[in-house]
Amino acid sequence: MVQEVLLRLCAGFVKTIELFLLTLAGAVPLGLIIAFGSMAKFKLLKIVVRFIVWIVRGTPLMLQLIVIYYGPGLLFHQNIWGMGTSGRFTAVMVAFIINYSCYFSEIYRGGIESISKGQYEAGQVLGLTKRQVFFKIVLLQVIKRIVPPMGNEIITLVKDTSLARVIAVYELIWAGQTFIKSDGIIWPLFMTGVFYLLFSGILTILLAKFEKKLSYFN
Amino acid sequence: MPILEVKDIHKHFGANEVLKGISFSLEKGDVLGIIGSSGGGKTTLLRCINFLERADKGTISVNGKVIFDADQHNLTVEQQRENQLNFGLVFQQFNLFPQYTVLENVELAPRLLKRYPEAEIRERSMTLIKRVGLEQKIDMYPCQLSGGQQQRVAIARALAMNPSILCFDEPTSALDPELTGEVLKVIRELAEAKMTMIVVTHEIAFARDLSDKIIFLDHGVIAEEGPAKQVVDNPQNERTKAFLSKY
Ligand SMILES: Nc1ncnc2c1ncn2[C@@H]1O[C@H](COP(=O)(O)OP(=O)(O)OP(=O)(O)O)[C@@H](O)[C@H]1O
Ligand SMILES: [Mg+2]
Numbered sequence: 001m002v003q004e005v006l007l008r009l010c011a012g013f014v015k016t017i018e019l020f021l022l023t024l025a026g027a028v029p030l031g032l033i034i035a036f037g038s039m040a041k042f043k044l045l046k047i048v049v050r051f052i053v054w055i056v057r058g059t060p061l062m063l064q065l066i067v068i069y070y071g072p073g074l075l076f077h078q079n080i081w082g083m084g085t086s087g088r089f090t091a092v093m094v095a096f097i098i099n100y101s102c103y104f105s106e107i108y109r110g111g112i113e114s115i116s117k118g119q120y121e122a123g124q125v126l127g128l129t130k131r132q133v134f135f136k137i138v139l140l141q142v143i144k145r146i147v148p149p150m151g152n153e154i155i156t157l158v159k160d161t162s163l164a165r166v167i168a169v170y171e172l173i174w175a176g177q178t179f180i181k182s183d184g185i186i187w188p189l190f191m192t193g194v195f196y197l198l199f200s201g202i203l204t205i206l207l208a209k210f211e212k213k214l215s216y217f218n
Numbered sequence: 219m220p221i222l223e224v225k226d227i228h229k230h231f232g233a234n235e236v237l238k239g240i241s242f243s244l245e246k247g248d249v250l251g252i253i254g255s256s257g258g259g260k261t262t263l264l265r266c267i268n269f270l271e272r273a274d275k276g277t278i279s280v281n282g283k284v285i286f287d288a289d290q291h292n293l294t295v296e297q298q299r300e301n302q303l304n305f306g307l308v309f310q311q312f313n314l315f316p317q318y319t320v321l322e323n324v325e326l327a328p329r330l331l332k333r334y335p336e337a338e339i340r341e342r343s344m345t346l347i348k349r350v351g352l353e354q355k356i357d358m359y360p361c362q363l364s365g366g367q368q369q370r371v372a373i374a375r376a377l378a379m380n381p382s383i384l385c386f387d388e389p390t391s392a393l394d395p396e397l398t399g400e401v402l403k404v405i406r407e408l409a410e411a412k413m414t415m416i417v418v419t420h421e422i423a424f425a426r427d428l429s430d431k432i433i434f435l436d437h438g439v440i441a442e443e444g445p446a447k448q449v450v451d452n453p454q455n456e457r458t459k460a461f462l463s464k465y
Pocket of ligand 2: 387388
């Protein structure tokens with residue numbers, strides 16, 4: 001029995017990690033694009049982007065999941081996500097990536113705006129191009145500043161992956177929960193907590209290491 | 219022919235006219251001191267000369283060649299950057315790059331812009347760092363240095379691009395009083411080596427000793443200018459007198 005539970009939990013955990021990694025892979029770059037949009041000189045673009053970010057950050061991810069999965073079907077009488085497990089998984093990925101890129105974009109924007117004008121000007125009077133100033137001077141300083149808040153979001157993401165359950169993606173919590181119905185035992189569900197703790201624990205250590213690596217300057 | 223000729227520079231921010239027609243010239247190897255009360259436009263003038271602000275009107279010529287003309291908008295970004303490299307600027311707040319060591323700060327721009335062959339960049343940088351007396355600190359990061367040391371690195375960094383004219387905006391104003399001396403000493407040595415410089419400063423005694431010429435900038439106009447000792451010791455303008463009497 002124990003073996004069976006562990007096997008099924010591990011399968012759920014793999015899905016959880018998949019959700020986690022794919023969300024990061026999508027939201028880290030997309031967040032940067034949204035951040036640039038939210039700082040655009042072109043006013044209309046800036047307002048539109050900030051409005052979208054406000055909506056996404058101001059509503060629960062759970063609700064966004066439901067809207068994104070069921071919304072198109074209700075509107076167009078057609079399920080654009082495709083049938084079955086893979087369709088649901090795609091919908092979850094879209095919702096997660098949109099949600100997290102909006103959060104990340106705000107962190108990026110805060111980081112970029114926190115760099116003093118003097119850094120740009122010092123680069124400019126030395127004759128550096130805008131690109132060189134951004135990539136050789138500003139970027140690492142931004143990264144250093146966003147590591148702590150990004151770390152918090154990433155740890156939150158570990159736990160948020162459990163929300164995928166609401167549209168029946170078989171992630172870790174789901175795997176634990178099935179044993180209540182089928183075998184009347186609840187400890188597998190409790191046991192999922194250990195997986196989350198281990199995962200977020202490892203991430204916390206890695207993030208702290210990275211932060212330490214960048215601590216040689218301020 | 220003067221190395222620098224600034225003609226009729228105007229600059230306003232909104233309704234606030236900060237520079238109301240500034241003209242002066244500077245001979246090669248000379249030091250120009252700029253003094254004046256707060257808000258008079260000294261920083262704005264240096265920023266216009268260094269292309270950090272665009273003047274609304276006026277021209278700037280280096281060695282007889284017009285490198286800025288407010289009426290001309292057709293310079294490419296590259297030409298502009300090339301023109302700007304006639305000048306170096308040392309900021310009040312140093313603005314060193316915190317993630318780079320002393321040596322890296324000095325080498326960054328020449329290396330990225332491939333100004334010299336690699337070996338020469340290293341050699342020149344080391345020479346400059348020695349010149350500001352920091353050869354013991356080449357591998358330190360800015361946060362490990364005192365303000366005075368940081369400002370000396372900033373001077374070496376500005377010199378690394380080999381500007382014809384080096385500008386200072388109150389280079390010692392952000393420093394503790396006991397640290398100003400080491401920075402002033404470096405600037406004085408540069409003057410002795412005949413570096414052409416423009417120095418905005420509140421250190422009147424220093425400006426008097428160092429400069430060949432002093433400009434007193436008041437509310438966006440040059441209220442008085444002349445040989446340094448004459449302006450400081452025997453000012454003619456009422457406003458200059460009032461300003462200097464505070465020192
Ligand atoms: N970017 C800006 N936008 C609007 N106003 C500005 C800007 N920069 C400077 N000013 C205004 O221009 C005037 C001159 O400022 P500036 O910094 O050139 O004076 P300063 O002579 O350097 O003074 P200080 O001795 O305090 O450094 C001030 O009234 C200032 O408020
Ligand atoms: Mg100033």
